[in-house]
Amino acid sequence: MAENTSTFTGAAADGTALTAVYLTQPAANVAIGLVFAGSDLPHIVHWGRPLAKPDTLLAAYDALKPQRVSGALDDTAWPSILPTQAESWIGEQRVVLRRAGVELFPKFTVTNIEAGGVLEATLDAVSGESYTDVAGHARATGPVRVPGVIVTARDEEQGVEVEWHLELLPGGLVRQKATVTNLFGADAGAPLEIGKIELGFPLPESAGEILTTTGHHLRERSPQRQPLTVGRFEKPQLAGRPDFDASLLLTAGVPGFGFEHGDAYSVHVGWSGNSVLSAERLPYTTGVIGGGELLFGGEVTLAGPGEGQNSYDTPWLFGSYGDGLNEIAARFHSYVRSLHPRLFSHGRPVILNTWEAVYFDHNFDTLKALADKAADSGVERFVVDDGWFGSRRDDTSGLGDWQIAQDVWPDGPKSLKALADYVHAKGMEFGLWFEPEMVNPDSDVARNHPDWILSPTAGRLPLQGRTQQVLDLTNPDAFDYIYGCMDQLVGELGIDYIKWDHNKLVTEPGSRRSGRPAVHAQTLAVYNIFKGLKTAHPGLEIESCSSGGGRVDLGILEHADRIWVSDCVDPVERADIQRYTSLLVPPAMMGEHVGASPAHSTQRATSQELRMAMAFFGHMGIEWNLLKEPDEALAKLAVWVAEFKKHRDWFAIDTCVHADSNDPAVRLDGMVMPNRDAAIYRFTQLTTSQTYPAAPVHLPGLDPERTYRVSPLDPSLDLTGLTNGQSTLGWWNEEGVVLTGEALQRYGIRPPSLHPQQAVLLKAVALS
Numbered sequence: 001m002a003e004n005t006s007t008f009t010g011a012a013a014d015g016t017a018l019t020a021v022y023l024t025q026p027a028a029n030v031a032i033g034l035v036f037a038g039s040d041l042p043h044i045v046h047w048g049r050p051l052a053k054p055d056t057l058l059a060a061y062d063a064l065k066p067q068r069v070s071g072a073l074d075d076t077a078w079p080s081i082l083p084t085q086a087e088s089w090i091g092e093q094r095v096v097l098r099r100a101g102v103e104l105f106p107k108f109t110v111t112n113i114e115a116g117g118v119l120e121a122t123l124d125a126v127s128g129e130s131y132t133d134v135a136g137h138a139r140a141t142g143p144v145r146v147p148g149v150i151v152t153a154r155d156e157e158q159g160v161e162v163e164w165h166l167e168l169l170p171g172g173l174v175r176q177k178a179t180v181t182n183l184f185g186a187d188a189g190a191p192l193e194i195g196k197i198e199l200g201f202p203l204p205e206s207a208g209e210i211l212t213t214t215g216h217h218l219r220e221r222s223p224q225r226q227p228l229t230v231g232r233f234e235k236p237q238l239a240g241r242p243d244f245d246a247s248l249l250l251t252a253g254v255p256g257f258g259f260e261h262g263d264a265y266s267v268h269v270g271w272s273g274n275s276v277l278s279a280e281r282l283p284y285t286t287g288v289i290g291g292g293e294l295l296f297g298g299e300v301t302l303a304g305p306g307e308g309q310n311s312y313d314t315p316w317l318f319g320s321y322g323d324g325l326n327e328i329a330a331r332f333h334s335y336v337r338s339l340h341p342r343l344f345s346h347g348r349p350v351i352l353n354t355w356e357a358v359y360f361d362h363n364f365d366t367l368k369a370l371a372d373k374a375a376d377s378g379v380e381r382f383v384v385d386d387g388w389f390g391s392r393r394d395d396t397s398g399l400g401d402w403q404i405a406q407d408v409w410p411d412g413p414k415s416l417k418a419l420a421d422y423v424h425a426k427g428m429e430f431g432l433w434f435e436p437e438m439v440n441p442d443s444d445v446a447r448n449h450p451d452w453i454l455s456p457t458a459g460r461l462p463l464q465g466r467t468q469q470v471l472d473l474t475n476p477d478a479f480d481y482i483y484g485c486m487d488q489l490v491g492e493l494g495i496d497y498i499k500w501d502h503n504k505l506v507t508e509p510g511s512r513r514s515g516r517p518a519v520h521a522q523t524l525a526v527y528n529i530f531k532g533l534k535t536a537h538p539g540l541e542i543e544s545c546s547s548g549g550g551r552v553d554l555g556i557l558e559h560a561d562r563i564w565v566s567d568c569v570d571p572v573e574r575a576d577i578q579r580y581t582s583l584l585v586p587p588a589m590m591g592e593h594v595g596a597s598p599a600h601s602t603q604r605a606t607s608q609e610l611r612m613a614m615a616f617f618g619h620m621g622i623e624w625n626l627l628k629e630p631d632e633a634l635a636k637l638a639v640w641v642a643e644f645k646k647h648r649d650w651f652a653i654d655t656c657v658h659a660d661s662n663d664p665a666v667r668l669d670g671m672v673m674p675n676r677d678a679a680i681y682r683f684t685q686l687t688t689s690q691t692y693p694a695a696p697v698h699l700p701g702l703d704p705e706r707t708y709r710v711s712p713l714d715p716s717l718d719l720t721g722l723t724n725g726q727s728t729l730g731w732w733n734e735e736g737v738v739l740t741g742e743a744l745q746r747y748g749i750r751p752p753s754l755h756p757q758q759a760v761l762l763k764a765v766a767l768s
Contacts, residue, residue, distance in 0.1 A: 004147040005116045010058040020057040021115045023147040024050045028172030033057045039109045041080035077284040091282050096195025108153035115149040131345035134649035139341030159184035171334025174319045181311040185304035194300040199317040200290025209255040210279050212247035218568040218601050220244045220549040221580035228287050234278040240506020240519050241551040248584040250277040258660035259325045266328045270554030271315035273523035296517035326657045333586040347648025349380035351621035360387035364414035373626035375426045378641035382423045383431030396467045400439035402485035420493045431497030436482045438468045452478040456508040465504035473525035475513045502546035530559035569595035570602045571614035588652045592618030612640040613759035620644050657701040665689040672701035678765045685754040693753030702741035707768045711736025713761035725753035
């Protein structure tokens with residue numbers, strides 16, 4: 001990809017030597033450009049559509065460099081890729097380094113620039129295999145060359161080196177990271193403590209509004225908007241995971257940007273531990289958005305060369321530019337698909353998870369009967385949730401004792417192995433729940449190894465959550481115990497799928513072994529267990545669940561095959577939880593389940609049609625005790641599952657779109673084929689609207705120059721019980737209506753008049 005990287009040299013108006021590096025992905029319609037002045041760190045001077053004349057990038061230095069102004073320093077703040085006070089940045093510190101507790105004030109001098117199509121982004125742990133999706137597109141594994149630049153810079157006097165990487169990925173996602181190295185040995189100075197390395201991207205002046213999400217358990221990803229004012233807005237997460245309140249993306253754009261239109265720029269920290277996302281403006285600058293890992297004092301300390309760990313790698317900071325959030329999300333989806341070529345070569349198997357069906361009430365006969373009902377409904381993966389091990393009859397004891405409970409699953413014809421064999425014989429995969437990072441104090445492992453628990457002191461444990469504490473997986477003995485138990489059970493039971501949970505906030509995370517905070521090393525240990533199990537058991541899939549949606553990030557998504565979006569399966573709540581989760585995660589990796597009514601989490605009663613429609617685009621599953629449901633409900637469920645299977649291979653690679661609407665009572669979401677030959681949309685009436693019946697909705701993502709037949713998807717054809725319309729809707733029949741893509745996107749189509757909390761599915765199929 002050398003042709004996608006260009007380098008230009010010249011001089012500024014004041015004679016300063018300039019070097020410009022331009023990276024582009026023409027197929028993704030995006031480019032990024034840097035300018036180096038002398039030996040200073042570079043400035044990002046362009047991020048957006050490809051430039052017609054990239055050689056003019058050099059002129060951006062004189063065009064954008066601010067003048068000196070009164071009352072300030074001799075150089076006005078113009079943030080480089082790593083702004084420090086040495087270049088007049090007086091905002092929040094983005095480079096925090098200390099020796100013996102004393103703050104360093106580095107000034108980095110560039111010593112080397114390497115630009116070209118020589119960087120390798122490893123997109124899969126296994127090389128040499130290729131998978132073909134339903135569209136005939138081959139997805140290869142292994143590393144891929146991408147346009148990029150590596151900048152090496154040093155502060156020789158303070159003994160610090162930084163190596164900064166920038167890569168522009170095939171789908172248009174840009175990512176950057178830094179490696180900090182301690183150059184001083186023990187004879188020259190104290191170890192180097194990393195406080196924080198916060199990377200960022202500058203914004204154009206027009207980006208005056210920011211969008212983030214907030215949330216809590218059962219209500220993740222709730223959107224919030226505000227102006228990008230002078231000052232700093234940040235979303236720090238210090239719970240040892242991104243947590244419910246995490247904003248998967250921090251997006252800045254032109255005021256009023258939406259899903260379909262408006263220049264916008266998003267950032268995401270690809271890390272499953274503590275992190276921060278931020279947006280900041282000084283009176284002297286336009287905005288900067290970015291983020292990085294948050295470290296506790298002493299958590300990462302670098303020795304000198306040859307004396308131990310002497311470098312620290314930041315997580316990747318990802319950036320996505322687009323005309324609207326749909327384009328921004330498509331770039332993230334392209335990247336995540338590249339990490340899992342096998343996963344996206346076909347649709348996802350339908351799951352039944354036993355949690356809301358039986359909770360802790362495990363026994364062979366009940367789960368065998370549930371497996372029968374699941375298979376009859378079209379389920380292909382049967383997952384046994386919490387309660388199968390140790391003394392775990394409720395959530396107060398046994399966690400960490402990863403041995404099969406003999407009082408519940410005795411060896412013999414009614415063992416857990418017998419159930420796994422029965423499930424396999426029914427043609428389904430078998431899955432099992434684990435919470436490997438956690439322990440109940442009332443457990444054998446906690447009693448026998450109290451030093452394996454993360455705690456601030458030897459005599460005090462952190463505040464409990466769900467009657468549990470956190471195991472110190474940075475302790476090799478604890479790591480080996482957890483990995484050994486899981487590895488053995490996967491082999492003995494023939495486990496195809498692990499639901500990996502994480503239910504306690506990681507607070508006061510001191511390691512008794514190292515005497516230091518351990519979130520950074522704990523996160524790496526979790527990744528290593530994922531990698532180890534999947535390497536030892538090819539084909540094993542692992543879901544990332546963290547009390548629902550508490551750990552959703554590109555760090556865990558490198559290793560996980562699915563995320564559990566939320567413990568709330570109420571479809572009304574899920575409408576926005578899923579919508580905003582899909583800004584980062586492709587729907588095929590989002591666990592979307594059909595639950596009971598009333599919903600266990602909210603006690604809201606909803607129709608079966610709404611519950612099934614809301615689970616239709618994602619990794620469809622069932623969180624429901626089918627043993628208690630009438631035959632009519634099971635028959636309807638089987639129809640919807642069968643319909644999902646007709647489309648799921650395309651859903652794996654479709655473009656996910658959401659429509660903007662002036663009506664807060666409705667949602668229009670869709671999946672559009674890559675070639676735009678067809679699309680399926682979901683119209684949801686959450687509450688009553690001011691407009692009655694609901695106004696026409698437009699269908700994003702279609703080719704404006706083609707003609708489409710729009711009609712109901714078969715399971716939604718019958719509106720009995722769903723509609724409050726008193727006359728026939730002319731196009732709501734098998735023949736539908738024929739319109740151009742332009743008309744459907746500009747003026748739209750009138751949806752059925754639905755009662756509140758109802759949804760229908762419709763399809764658009766190209767005729768020309």
